Amino acid sequence: MAFGFDGAGLVQESARMELSDADLIAAVLRGDTASFEPLVAKYSPRVFATARRYARRDSEVEDIVQEVWGKAFQKLSSFRGEAPFEHWLMRLAVRTCYDFLREHQRNRESSFTDLTEPENEWLGQFVRAPEEAREDADAARQLVERLLAMLSPAARLVITLLEIEDRPVKEISVLTGWSVPLVKVRAFRARAELRKCLRRIAKEKYL
Amino acid sequence: MNLSELQNKLLAAARRNPPDSQVPYAFEKRIMARLTAMPKPSEWLAWSRALWFGAAACVAVALLTSVWPAQTTEEEDGRFSEGVEQSILASVDDFDGVQ
Numbered sequence: 001m002a003f004g005f006d007g008a009g010l011v012q013e014s015a016r017m018e019l020s021d022a023d024l025i026a027a028v029l030r031g032d033t034a035s036f037e038p039l040v041a042k043y044s045p046r047v048f049a050t051a052r053r054y055a056r057r058d059s060e061v062e063d064i065v066q067e068v069w070g071k072a073f074q075k076l077s078s079f080r081g082e083a084p085f086e087h088w089l090m091r092l093a094v095r096t097c098y099d100f101l102r103e104h105q106r107n108r109e110s111s112f113t114d115l116t117e118p119e120n121e122w123l124g125q126f127v128r129a130p131e132e133a134r135e136d137a138d139a140a141r142q143l144v145e146r147l148l149a150m151l152s153p154a155a156r157l158v159i160t161l162l163e164i165e166d167r168p169v170k171e172i173s174v175l176t177g178w179s180v181p182l183v184k185v186r187a188f189r190a191r192a193e194l195r196k197c198l199r200r201i202a203k204e205k206y207l
Numbered sequence: 208m209n210l211s212e213l214q215n216k217l218l219a220a221a222r223r224n225p226p227d228s229q230v231p232y233a234f235e236k237r238i239m240a241r242l243t244a245m246p247k248p249s250e251w252l253a254w255s256r257a258l259w260f261g262a263a264a265c266v267a268v269a270l271l272t273s274v275w276p277a278q279t280t281e282e283e284d285g286r287f288s289e290g291v292e293q294s295i296l297a298s299v300d301d302f303d304g305v306q
Contacts, residue, residue: 033243040235045228052226062231066238073242130212140220147217164221198210 021085028076040069043086047093053160054097056104056149064100068093094157094175101153119143123201150197155190162187
């Protein structure tokens with residue numbers, strides 16, 4: 001009897017934590033659904049972090065992550081093992097987040113007129129003395145979230161992956177399924193969209 | 208207001224604040240409960256979908272090949288049947304020659 005497997009080919013619970021991703025995936029594909037749980041436990045932090053980049057509120061984060069894991073389970077037989085499972089899973093997560101953004105794009109925020117007081121103060125500080133406006137301020141973080149929420153789904157995805165997570169274009173192409181030229185075109189348009197949104201801030205607040 | 212500098216500052220703020228990777232309590236259990244309740248994808252279903260797709264392609268080709276000859280003119284029809292007749296009778300002529 002192979003290590004960790006019982007007579008029915010199912011992995012014993014105690015042995016599951018010792019197995020590699022490939023072994024766990026093989027067990028799931030043989031019908032041992034419970035072997036999927038260690039994969040969920042191991043990679044959920046990363047999937048949650050990705051979902052939190054794109055969700056508008058906390059209640060949506062868990063929905064997105066559940067959908068990612070549901071798709072991963074359904075499509076597990078398509079995992080070839082040529083690259084690490086984590087890479088395959090992150091591709092699925094990014095594309096699920098993109099689909100989520102597209103489904104909810106009609107509800108995008110469209111103005112900076114309802115800024116909070118700290119956000120207004122931060123912007124005012126930036127206008128008076130840009131070097132004194134701190135990047136680690138909560139208000140700055142909230143402002144950038146508002147800005148990203150104003151972008152179209154493709155622009156938001158590209159700006160997040162390229163400018164914030166600092167990923168190379170080739171990696172973005174693999175994650176999104178877009179060709180390298182398409183990523184470059186979308187990056188160009190996304191930067192233009194970002195500048196347009198910032199120009200609107202300047203117009204609304206300071207002109 | 209220098210918009211480029213504002214953009215750089217805001218993107219730098221986003222980089223400084225990576226999202227939280229915390230997983231809600233008992234999330235794995237909820238996911239597993241959901242997955243075990245999901246219907247398993249059926250291999251037969253995948254095959255039947257592929258076969259239906261193939262059947263649709265065959266029907267399209269059959270329709271195309273039935274419509275295309277109907278577009279030919281009577282003269283072309285005559286030349287076509289003459290050609291078929293010649294091909295069939297060529298073998299008979301050869302046979303007569305051998306005899």
